[in-house]
Amino acid sequence: MLPDQDGQNTGGGGRGGGGGASEDPSTALFREYLRLKTVHPEPDYDAALGFLGRISEELGLPMKKVEVCPGRVVTILTWTGTNPALKSILLNSHTDVVPVYQEHWKYDAFAAVKDAEGNIYGRGSQDMKSVTIQYIEAVRHLKAAGKTFPRTIHLMFVPDEEVGGQKGMETFIKHPEFQKLNVGFALDEGLANPSEAFTVFYGERNPWWVTVRCPGSPGHGSRFVENTAAEKLRRVINLFLDFRERERQRLNMSECFTLGDVTTVNMTMVNGGVAYNVIPAEMDVSFDIRIPPTVNLQEFEEQIKAWCKEAGDDITYDFAQKGMNQKTTSTEDSDPWWSAFSSTCKSMNMTLKKEIFPAATDSRFIRAVGLPAIGFSPINRTPILLHDHNEFISESVFLKGIHIYETLIPALASVPALSTEA
Known part of the structure; x- marks a missing residue:
């Protein structure tokens, strides 16, 4: 029997049916998402689409599904801004995860076990299902508070990032539906940081x-x-x-x-x-x-x-x-996007460490078409375990990340009209 799979008990309760009655609803939703086996070589994308469809209804946001290749669907939830003519904010995440060697894991890699210390184990807990749910829950809280912002916000969920993105973002970035999103700035995944700092990626190898x-x-x-x-x-x-x-x-x-x-x-x-x-x-x-x-x-x-x-x-x-794209995103203080991002992080007493991403993410396709993109996962005080055995994130770090996005998203969606938008 796996120890304490539901934090407090094995009963129901909590939005999404994730954990015990006393578990934070955001944590319960995260653990539910971790249990979806969107794992290569045969990711269950239908399960992810069903999950996102339910989220669309809960948030009251319209959902668009674009099949970019047979069986490969990009899903977009849109929160329209008060001035939709302005360039939009894209919150990008991928739904797929890499395979596991189950014999090397403490727990079932798709059981979303939460141990006695509050660490949540599961494939994708860092890469990048935590970020997906943090986006969703931040938007949920902002909408519940009655907030509105000038710029439209798109939550986008793409397939096949872990196998190169050819049947996901690489194809979608050239699709007419991507052009309709009118993207001005994008956030995508980053990496955990074992220290107190948060790593921010402005380019990739x-x-x-x-x-x-x-x-x-x-x-x-x-x-x-x-x-x-x-x-x-x-x-x-x-x-x-x-x-x-x-x-x-x-x-x-x-x-x-x-x-x-x-x-x-x-x-x-x-x-x-x-x-x-x-x-x-x-x-x-x-x-x-x-x-x-x-x-x-x-x-x-x-x-x-x-x-x-x-x-x-x-x-x-x-x-x-x-790959031949060598474009990077500006981290100059004079850049309005970077200024909004970095100053907001500073207001939360966050230390940022700027780096070139050592591997590859969907951000490279976004930058390749001339759009600024920052790779950022609000995960500090955590060992880097993407693609590794026993991948985990602590509940406290996960929940703090939601608060970070609750502060970042309004700042980015409220960047004043740029000269190119006048």
Whole structure:
């Protein structure tokens, strides 16, 4: 039996049927959402759509569903502002989560267990179902208080972020329905911070997923065949991983650098061969490379070409993913969006730590079309556990995040008309 799955007891009560009668309704709703198995490789998106449909009715906000690819629906709840001609505020989140290795978890990863310390365990608790519910509950509280704001607010829920976003945000950003949203500024996911500070992301590294193909002379496994694919493969691996080590040292030797400031290279797949006694005619190796906005991408690809040439004849490479967008969002005090965001955080005595996001989120697609986007999850005093075993967030941190959004959303939705909107 799992301990204390409902915080106080196993009875009903609480909006959404999440926990015990004394549990905060926002916590109960969060735990209900965590229990939806929107997990790859077969996420239950229908369950998420049903959940969001109910939220739409509860909030009294119209819901629009846009099928961007077969079985992939973007859902939008809209709170129309008093001056809808102004650019809108987008609160973006994704509904999908990554797989789990259940044998490494303390509890069922989809049971949303709350332990005696108030920590809520579940896949997506940090990435990013907590943020989704914090958006929803902040809007619920603001509407219940009778608040209105000049700018329209869109809550958007997208699929497939965890598998690259090709059937989610990347496609939707080019859709006429996205243009109709008239977005001026977007918030999206960030990362937890183990300290008292909150991390804010104004840009991202570009993901390059590259496969290097090494042809060679085949032959019998008993002979010293010259110019084999394996020899070339070894040289390719050494060149890529030598660069990886140089970047690792650069990160470790500088107090100024964060992970988002250096290029990471990781070998993720090796393929080739048909039998123990047959030297293969080709072997492939794949790398996951993440490149910060400060790196010249054309020059970096030239470096890849040079490594392939150095490793041997006829070596080729191709990309499964090749991000080329290096746009970042302004964090200058003169920028009206950043000023509203940062000054509001300061008013709540929050310390912000600005960084380049080390991985990839849907924010990159938003920035690519020239829109400002900040990656921010109001999760501090919490270890970074996205995609990790035993992912959790404490109830107190989760509830504090709702209050943070209750303060941030009005500030952003009340930014005065910009010169471009006059």
